[in-house]
Amino acid sequence: xxxxxxxxxxxxxxxxxxxxxxxxxxxxxxxxxxxxxxxxxxxxxxxxxxxxxxxxxxxxxxxxxxxxxxxxxxxxxxxxxxxxxxxxxxxxxxxxxxxxxxxxxxxxxxxxxxxxxxxxxxxxxxxxxxxxxxxxxxxxxxxxxxxxxxxxxxxxxxxxxxxxxxxxxxxxxxxxxxxxxxxxxxxxxxxxxxxxxxxxxxxxxxxxxxxxxxxxxxxxxxxxxxxxxxxxxxxxxxxxxxxxxxxxxxxxxxxxxxxxxxxxxxxxxxxxxxxxxxxxxxxxxxxxxxxxxxxxxxxxxxxxxxxxxxxxxxxxxxxxxxxxxxxxxxxxxxxxxxxxxxxxxxxxxxxxxxxxxxxxxxxxxxxxxxxxxxxxxxxxxxxxxx
Ligand code: NAD
Ligand code: USQ
Numbered sequence: 567x568x569x570x571x572x573x574x575x576x577x578x579x580x581x582x583x584x585x586x587x588x589x590x591x592x593x594x595x596x597x598x599x600x601x602x603x604x605x606x607x608x609x610x611x612x613x614x615x616x617x618x619x620x621x622x623x624x625x626x627x628x629x630x631x632x633x634x635x636x637x638x639x640x641x642x643x644x645x646x647x648x649x650x651x652x653x654x655x656x657x658x659x660x661x662x663x664x665x666x667x668x669x670x671x672x673x674x675x676x677x678x679x680x681x682x683x684x685x686x687x688x689x690x691x692x693x694x695x696x697x698x699x700x701x702x703x704x705x706x707x708x709x710x711x712x713x714x715x716x717x718x719x720x721x722x723x724x725x726x727x728x729x730x731x732x733x734x735x736x737x738x739x740x741x742x743x744x745x746x747x748x749x750x751x752x753x754x755x756x757x758x759x760x761x762x763x764x765x766x767x768x769x770x771x772x773x774x775x776x777x778x779x780x781x782x783x784x785x786x787x788x789x790x791x792x793x794x795x796x797x798x799x800x801x802x803x804x805x806x807x808x809x810x811x812x813x814x815x816x817x818x819x820x821x822x823x824x825x826x827x828x829x830x831x832x833x834x835x836x837x838x839x840x841x842x843x844x845x846x847x848x849x850x851x852x853x854x855x856x857x858x859x860x861x862x863x864x865x866x867x868x869x870x871x872x873x874x875x876x877x878x879x880x881x882x883x884x885x886x887x888x889x890x891x892x893x894x895x896x897x898x899x900x901x902x903x904x905x906x907x908x909x910x911x912x913x914x915x916x917x918x919x920x921x922x923x924x925x926x927x928x929x930x931x932x933x934x935x936x937x938x939x940x941x942x943x944x945x946x947x948x949x950x951x952x
Contacts, residue, residue, distance in 0.1 A: 569591045570593075572660065572661045573597060574594075576662055581784060585841060586844065587634060592635075595637070596636075597637075598639060610798040612794035613933060642684060642687045647691040648695045651696065651699045660708075661708060668748060672745055672942050673800075675947075686757070701850070704847040705758065709774065710775075712751070713743050717740070724773070770855075778806055780792075780795045780922060797933060804868055812878075813930055818872060821887040822891075824864060827862050832911070842904060854903075858901070859899060860911035861913055870882075871919065
């Protein structure tokens, strides 16, 4: 298949592009390098040193013999987006290319507006380009488990059978997201469902949980193929941060009482899930939703797992929660679709955590420890002025 990976310079887009290429697909990557710019803005950089996109593509050609196409530009530029869809002519487009950090979207009005414009407009341009140029292209869109929030009923895969006053309907599952970033994903999901319904597009929305890990079979082949690993309090995700904090001898920063629970997935399963979604496309007119997680854990359990695996002393520090989020809540998620397509999950193991310790130890000198402490809060900005 011809597969275009949008956001192909990012944490997940890069290893996914390699995985699809290694599986024999003809792959091109697209990126505008905003992720590298956020690092300049925040004064941090990926824990792992990452090569330029051009250097990575060249390294992959040397290591594997496979060529990756490359498009540099911004999805919010409609002319560019249309050009790429025409020029590459993909069978499937995997869309990772969004601003993805909840804290970044909550810094202030400017960052909230940037996040929603970037994500919603980029996705709309893409939907229109597909609809006008070739509506048979399968859109594989990265959504997030955080679209659902933490409802007091089981979370289904995108849709809910509802019975109300004696009548029944199949409705989009109600959403209760927890940041302006997570809201942007809800807006995307609604826009894509609408496009499937009215234009007959074929889409898979992958509501992915928090990803952990750094290495995949392909990125391990050469140091120039490493993917990024974020540790700062804005872009670092919880398990990766806890591993890095343990190695640095810093306390693991559990927000609030730590009983908030999140769906999780190993990066090796992420790349496999994308492959499964591409190779088993949605039907024309179908808005298909998969919950892309393999297990769920509370933040406290994640911290305790890291503490248990680390061969040294680890302390846990319960910080006042900078986010407004439910801590004690019900959490049960249906996630059978990807398993039915053949996913064999890597559940969180001591071996994985130990291998992450090794990666982190190698690059620990690159960390700026101040960046580990959370500074962005979810409080009403008006309250700060009074
Ligand atoms: P990332 O920030 O590392 O990668 C996203 C890439 O998209 C970056 O390289 C960025 O430069 C690019 N990009 C952003 N806006 C763009 C635009 N307008 N045009 C072109 N390129 C643009 O993020 P990631 O961790 O690899 O996440 C990828 C996707 O998966 C995101 O959509 C995210 O919401 C979703 N997701 C991530 C996680 C996680 O734990 N990392 C979990 C669930 C879902
Ligand atoms: N948390 C801590 N301590 C930390 C960091 C986080 O207790 O040092 C807690 C947070 O309060 C939150 C949970 O851990 O309850 C998860 O936080 P996170 O930063 O790991 O994840 P989140 O903000 O939800 O965002 C990440 C990705 C995002 C993706 C999402 C999947 O950045 O792109 O969409 O995970 S999900 O959470 O399922 O929505």
